[in-house]
Amino acid sequence: MTFTRLPFLLLFLTIACYIWFYTSPTFLNEYGTYQPEWPLLVDALITIPLVCYLCIKDKKQASIKAIAYCALIILFGAYFIPAQQKFIWHYLEQARYLVLALVLFVELIVIASVIAAIKTNLNTHADPDESLITPLKRWLKSGPVLNLMQFDMRMWVFCLFAHKIKSENYIGDQHFWYAKKDDAKGNALGFIFLMAFEIPIAHLVLHFAWSPLAANVISLLSIFGLVLFIGEYRAMSRRPISLTHTHLIVRYGLYNPLYIVLDNIQSVSPHHEFVPRSNEVNRYNFSGVPNIEIKLRSPIDGKSKIYLGVDSPSMLLNSLNKASDKTTN
Structure with a gap:
């Protein structure tokens, strides 16, 4: 086993231990009367990020995992730490609204860029990839953010405007395809129908069995996943x-x-x-x-x-x- 898997194992063990700590009365928590937030706070903000940076050579990947694991622990703490023991955790929980606002802001920028690209570039005979990324390069430097946004932008374009993408416009003397290998495109179409059928049923079950808010959040995430699959399905036969x-x-x-x-x-x-x-x-x-x-x-x-x-x-x-x-x- 490589050390790169150690942060995930530590996350799993941390969550398992704190489930026991916050739900089982033992001498460690004075038999359920003292269940403070600070041990989990230290592990979430110091221990696990430190292990990520020590075990993962790629610092960009280490940062992404550290942030993701911290977010998961904050979500875990929101449900398992007793309300009377929360002091700092209330402020960490509020950060989710900031993250949601940032995600929505990024999506709006991507959609605006898609519209600009569709109007100006995709009707030309330029390489579609270059046409899509041109609006982003005007105000973003090369890096992880640009890579993420061009992927997101490509997803929306192929989902909504795939008919404007011409395969022959891609740069290259010869083109090679992959959609028919092991019926990859057919499998993707099957997943799309399965997700489209599952989303409304899951929404109703979650709405009545759990909460309307949870149903709405999970349904929105599922719809975003459906958009991703549709974009992937349409790109298979158009991007060589x-x-x-x-x-x-x-x-x-x-x-x-x-x-x-x-x-x-x-x-x-x-x-x-x-x-x-x-x-x-x-x-x-x-x-x-x-x-x-x-x-x-x-x-x-x-x-x-x-x-x-x-x-x-x-x-x-x-x-x-x-x-x-x-x-x-």
Whole structure:
């Protein structure tokens, strides 16, 4: 087991221990009469973030996990810490409204950018990815925020305006597809119908069995997930993996594009095995196992191997080998 999983295990053990602490009368909590918030506060704001930074080399990933784990513990404390023992926790609970406001603000910006992109760029013959990101680049620098927002923007565009996206406008001399591999597109359509059928039923059950507020929140999150699936479904048949004379451009569903310089490819080979999750691997595959393995000479964002699942692996392999031969000659 790698140390990168230690923060999650610590989170699980922390929550389990505090469930016992706040629900079971023992000598540690003076048999239910003293259940303070400060031990959980220390673990949420100091211990778990510190473990994240010590165990995860990628500091960006460590920060994201630390914030997510802190938010989960704050949510946990809101329900399990007795009200009379809450002093600081009340202020932490109020932060959820700030987070909600920030999320709504970001979504409004993304939707406004989508409208601007649709009106100005998508009717041209420019690369659709570049057309979509142009409004964002005007006021955002490259970084995690830009990457997240362009993914979000692409999701809304393919969900609402997929008919305006022309596959032939994507940059590339050759295009390769992946929607038919192991019936990935059919599986996605099945999930869409399943979610659309489940959302109203789940909403009614939660509304009467739990609370109207919980039903509304969970239904909104489910609808957002449905939008994501619809965007992914429509992108599968419109965003290709493309090959130019200098780059392999990996566009896969709604994923942000990955540009691989042909000179940086060490080897390309068929692949027929399951690929476990790893910090050194990028997997682009919706269903089944990837059928192409690309080894890189120099890692891209720490990834030394790229695995692809495509409809015609032999065609992509032959084209990549020919293109690599031309660059070396």
